Amino acid sequence: MDMRAAADRFLRYLKVERNASDLTIKSYGEDLEALVDYLEELYAAPATTGEVSTLDLRGYVAAVSDAGYSETTIARRLASMRSFFRFAQREDLVDRSPAKPLRNPRRKRKLPHFLTTDEISKLLYAPPTNTAAGLRDRAILETTYSAGLRVSELVGLNDSDVDFEQGLIRVRGKGKRERLGPLGSFAAKALQDWLAKRTLSVRSAAAKEKPIFTNKFGNRLTTRSVGRMLEKYIAQTDLDTRTSPHTLRHSFATHLLDAGADIRSVQELLGHKSLVTTQIYTHVSTTRLKEAYEKAHPRAQV
Template sequence: MQSAIGQFLRYLAVEKNASANTIKSYREDLTALVEYLTDAYGGRCPSPDQVTTLDLRGYVAAMHEAGYAPGTIARRLASLRSFFRFGMRQGWVKENPAKPLRNPRKPRNLPHVLSTEDVQKLLEAPPASSPMGLRDRAILETLYSAGLRISELVGLNDSDVDLAAEIVRVRGKGRRERLAPLGSFAVRAIRRWLAVRKLHPSLRDQPDRPLFVNRFGQRLTTRSVARMLEKYLRQTGLDRRTTPHTLRHSFATHLLNAGADIRSVQELLGHKSLVTTQIYTHLTTANLKAVYEKAHPRAR
C-alpha cells in the first residue's frame, strides 16, 4: 500500500503539477486510511486490490463515530476515489471500491461578511505615515478590490500588475489564471507602496520580484498577512471572526447587492463551478428580505 501511495503522490507532483499543499492533503488522507486498515486487519495493511467497499464503509463509519466534520469526510472520500482511480489505470485494482460511497450531506454555513462601512473602516486603519502602513493598506485594498484569496495575493509579482490598465493577473487554484480589475483606490495604494518598498538584494534584479514583501524585503507569507489583519481588527474593534478571506466574501456579496450578475462574479472570483458562487446569493436574498421587512407596509 505504501508503495502505491508513493507512486500516486509522484503522479500528482509530476504529471498533474499539483501544489505542495494539495500533495500534503492527499498524503495525510491516505495515511489515515492506512492507519485504519492496519488496525482493522489486525496489524497488517492490505494491498490496494484487497481493499473492498465494505472496508471503506467501515472507515467512513469510524470517522462519523469519531466526530469528524462532514466536509473532512467528503474530502477524504474524494482522495480515496482519486487514488483508486489511479490504481485502475495502473492495473493495481480492477474496480474503484470508493466509487459507490456517497459524501455526507454538508450544512451550508453562510460566510461571514463585513458591511461596506466596516470594510471602509478596516481599509483606512493602516497608517499612511510609514512604509509598513502603506504596504498594509495596499494589501487590504487589493484583497477587497480584486476579491483575491490570500494565497493569490502573496503570490503576486510586479509583472502581474498593470497599474496603467488597472488589472492584475491572478494565479488561482489548479494553476488557473485569470485577470481581475483593480479599483482606483487599490491602484493608488499600490503606487504609494511601490514608492517606498525596499527589496532584498537577491530579489532586485529578478523578473519575478514579489509585489508585497516583509520588513526584510522578502516575499510575505499567508500567516504574516493574517497576523497583520488581526492587528487592525484589534485597533478598529471590528468582528474578530474576520479573516483575509472575509474580504473576498465581502467583495462578492457587495457586487451582487449592487446588481452584478452571478456569472460575472463567478469569473471575477475564479470559481470553476457556479455552484460555489451561489452561496453568495443566499446572503443577498437575506439582505433583500431585511429591506422588504423594513420598508413594506404589509411585511409583518
C-alpha cells in the same frame, strides 16, 4: 488526511483494485473536485476528511440544487460522496461516513463570515499612511478586497502582474489557472503609494519576478505575515474576531451579488471552476429583500 489527497487515493483504488472505466474515474474525479473546492471555500483553508460534517455536505448538496443542476446530476454527486466516504471509513480516514445520513438536498447551509461595507471601510482606513509599513498594509487590504483575492494569490503578485492603465492585475490561482482581477482606483492609488516607498532585498531585486509585497527585509511577504498584520488591525478597529484575510474575499463576492452583479461574472472574478462554489455567496438578508420589495412594489405601502 487532506481531502484532495484522499480523493486521489480513492481514484487510484477505483482504477487499480476495482478496474473501473476511464469514464467512471473521470466522473468521480470531477464530482470530488467540485466538493473539495466548495469545502475549501467554506473553511477558507484546505479541508481534511476528519473535519467534514454531515451539515457541510448538506450545504454542498443545497448549493448544487440552487445552482440549477438536474435531479440526475444531484443524485450522481450524492452517490459519489457516499462511495468516497465509505472508502474513507474502510481506510480509517474517518470514524464514520458523514454522507450516510444525507437525504434532503435543500437543508440550510453554513454561510461564510463577511463584513458589511461600513466595516470594510473601517478596516481599509485603519493602516497609517505616514509609514512605509502602513502604506504596504493599506495596499494589501485594498488590493485583496478590490480583486477578491485569496491570500496566497496576493503574496504571489509580482510587478509585471499589475496594469495600472487598464486597472487590472494578473492572478495565479489554484491549479496554476490564471485570471484577470479588477484593480479599483482606491486599490491602484494605495499600490502606487506603497511601491514608491518599497525597498527590495538584493535577492528580490535580482529575481526575474519582483514581488510586490515585501517584509522589512525586502523579501516576499508570507501568508502567515498577512494574517498577523490583519489581526493587529482587527484588534484596533474592534471588528469581529472571526475576520481573516479570506473574509475580504467573502465580502468582495457578497457585496457584488447583493448589489446585483451576475453570479457567473462573480464566478469568473473569483476564479471558481464550478458555479456551485460561487453559489455559497448568494445569500441576501430578509431585511434587504423587504426593502427592495417596499421600494419596487406599487402596493407595498400606503
